[in-house]
Amino acid sequence: MSYSDKVIDHYNNPRNVGSLDKSSTDVGTGLVGAPECGDVMKLQIKVNPQTSVIEEAKFKTFGCGSAIASSSLATEWVKGKTVDEALTIKNMDIVKELSLPPVKIHCSVLAEDAIRAAIGDWKKKQETAKPVAVEAK
Amino acid sequence: MSTDVKVPQQLPATKHTAPEGVKLPIYMDNHATTPMDPRVLEEMLPYFMEKFGNAASRNHSFGWAGEEGVETARERIAKLIGATTKEIIFTSGATESDNLAIKGVAEMYREKGNHIITAVTEHKAVLDTCKRLEKYGYRVTYLPVQKDGLIDLEDLKRAMDDKTILVTIMAANNEIGVLQPITEIGKLCREKGVIFHTDATQAIGKIPIDVNKNNIDLASISAHKMYGPKGVGALYVRRKNPRVQISAIIDGGGHERGMRSGTLNVPGIVGLGKACAIASEEMSHEAAKLSGLRDRLRDRIMSRLDETYINGSMEHRLPGNLNISFAYVEGESLLMGINDIAVSSGSACTSATLEPSYVLKALGAGDDLAHSSIRFGIGRFNTEAEVDYVADRVIETVERLRELSPLYEMAKEGINLKDVKWAGEAH
Numbered sequence: 207m208s209y210s211d212k213v214i215d216h217y218n219n220p221r222n223v224g225s226l227d228k229s230s231t232d233v234g235t236g237l238v239g240a241p242e243c244g245d246v247m248k249l250q251i252k253v254n255p256q257t258s259v260i261e262e263a264k265f266k267t268f269g270c271g272s273a274i275a276s277s278s279l280a281t282e283w284v285k286g287k288t289v290d291e292a293l294t295i296k297n298m299d300i301v302k303e304l305s306l307p308p309v310k311i312h313c314s315v316l317a318e319d320a321i322r323a324a325i326g327d328w329k330k331k332q333e334t335a336k337p338v339a340v341e342a343k
Numbered sequence: 344m345s346t347d348v349k350v351p352q353q354l355p356a357t358k359h360t361a362p363e364g365v366k367l368p369i370y371m372d373n374h375a376t377t378p379m380d381p382r383v384l385e386e387m388l389p390y391f392m393e394k395f396g397n398a399a400s401r402n403h404s405f406g407w408a409g410e411e412g413v414e415t416a417r418e419r420i421a422k423l424i425g426a427t428t429k430e431i432i433f434t435s436g437a438t439e440s441d442n443l444a445i446k447g448v449a450e451m452y453r454e455k456g457n458h459i460i461t462a463v464t465e466h467k468a469v470l471d472t473c474k475r476l477e478k479y480g481y482r483v484t485y486l487p488v489q490k491d492g493l494i495d496l497e498d499l500k501r502a503m504d505d506k507t508i509l510v511t512i513m514a515a516n517n518e519i520g521v522l523q524p525i526t527e528i529g530k531l532c533r534e535k536g537v538i539f540h541t542d543a544t545q546a547i548g549k550i551p552i553d554v555n556k557n558n559i560d561l562a563s564i565s566a567h568k569m570y571g572p573k574g575v576g577a578l579y580v581r582r583k584n585p586r587v588q589i590s591a592i593i594d595g596g597g598h599e600r601g602m603r604s605g606t607l608n609v610p611g612i613v614g615l616g617k618a619c620a621i622a623s624e625e626m627s628h629e630a631a632k633l634s635g636l637r638d639r640l641r642d643r644i645m646s647r648l649d650e651t652y653i654n655g656s657m658e659h660r661l662p663g664n665l666n667i668s669f670a671y672v673e674g675e676s677l678l679m680g681i682n683d684i685a686v687s688s689g690s691a692c693t694s695a696t697l698e699p700s701y702v703l704k705a706l707g708a709g710d711d712l713a714h715s716s717i718r719f720g721i722g723r724f725n726t727e728a729e730v731d732y733v734a735d736r737v738i739e740t741v742e743r744l745r746e747l748s749p750l751y752e753m754a755k756e757g758i759n760l761k762d763v764k765w766a767g768e769a770h
Contacts (some may be wrong), residue, residue, distance in 0.1 A: 223747055239766065240765035244699065268671060268748045
């Protein structure tokens with residue numbers, strides 16, 4: 207299998223590798239995939255509670271080069287977006303950007319799942335963390 | 344003549360520079376195929392132009408020249424495996440030999456029985472042939488393997504019944520290099536009057552194989568796994584004690600004693616013969632060299648990286664084979680990081696089926712370790728300097744990918760990955 211230049215670039219120079227404090231209320235963590243399937247992605251976002259803008263994004267991925275590239279690209283794309291904007295990122299956008307072949311589409315699906323899982327986790331934390339604020343509305 | 348191996352590079356050259364005496368890319372995938380030995384090519388060349396005759400042309404010198412080349416090759420192959428020349432049937436390769444052996448016995452001995460025994464870790468050329476026979480009413484037992492990749496002889500004994508006509512178990516595995524106890528398997532088969540076929544593709548020319556000492560009735564041979572050309576192989580068919588008969592699967596002019604029709608691939612056969620002659624001379628010396636290189640590679644890698652696991656028995660193993668799983672790192676991403684080295688992975692991502700290696704799964708190590716495996720196939724032309732370079736590149740890439748791996752991070756935090764409820768487990 208040959209890889210696109212963009213996949214190789216993300217593989218060689220992955221963006222935003224690392225971890226955020228998953229216990230922080232501002233941080234949402236998405237962990238998707240399974241070791242048995244050969245792909246696990248962890249994507250974390252740090253969201254500004256006032257603006258809902260994703261200020262930081264980090265990832266770690268166990269998977270093939272395309273999986274690493276998809277999650278690396280996902281962190282680049284979500285950064286600076288509001289959570290609602292980030293939810294509009296579709297796996298096919300990733301496929302297009304990285305020129306993934308059909309056999310690697312599941313990598314992009316996993317990256318989209320990771321974004322949704324991270325945002326879902328953050329939203330859940332907001333509900334439980336700020337019951338007072340919700341009541342005040 | 345140069346012995347350089349040219350591997351087409353799919354990826355742009357990496358920043359890595361080769362140390363003194365090492366030429367990149369390095370080919371270390373000698374179970375997939377081997378480069379031709381220049382001595383083999385030299386021997387073949389006259390048979391393309393001057394000696395182009397059809398070996399079956401009995402009444403002119405062109406035919407005789409071809410026939411002479413073929414018969415010399417037959418002698419050389421027979422000598423390597425302790426057979427006689429009349430027991431060697433030329434084919435297009437080991438896949439055809441496996442098909443001919445299994446289907447040929449199945450058809451010939453249909454009256455006697457319909458039961459065949461094989462193992463789950465066999466090559467697809469054997470497994471898929473057996474599967475086809477199941478469609479035609481044959482019964483096939485697929486023996487499991489133990490943790491070390493070897494079959495349990497007790498399992499084999501239990502599987503045999505009065506309808507068993509054939510046992511087909513490989514001599515050496517193409518992925519994990521383990522050597523099945525063929526002598527004992529053959530002995531059991533003798534006692535029960537069952538024919539024993541062994542796919543010896545990876546073994547012949549690498550380790551001593553003697554059809555009499557090893558109690559083999561049928562053996563598949565391939566040229567390109569032993570520094571010969573692609574597209575040519577042979578099947579050993581025992582002629583006495585006991586005499587084994589097989590039905591042909593390719594009909595035609597009645598070549599090869601009626602067992603395999605079709606004009607002989609004379610240059611290829613000459614090449615296979617030369618490859619066997621070289622192996623007869625050099626095998627013991629070469630095996631010692633290769634196992635030395637293999638152990639060097641293993642020691643260098645495993646002394647620097649924790650949580651690396653060898654797949655398959657180290658004791659019963661081909662000299663040049665090493666198959667290692669690097670926990671928390673996915674195989675294809677590892678291959679991508681060592682793109683100036685040609686090796687292969689049992690990872691799903693490197694196969695068309697998205698399933699990890701069925702051989703590694705059969706060892707019971709878990710799919711995750713199958714995804715993390717790399718097969719190193721060290722061959723005749725690899726050097727110590729190459730082995731050191733490969734080890735260092737693997738170490739550095741595994742370390743980098745582990746830093747990128749959420750599984751490694753979780754494991755370091757003390758989380759047991761087996762206890763995690765994975766979101767994608769339904770995949």
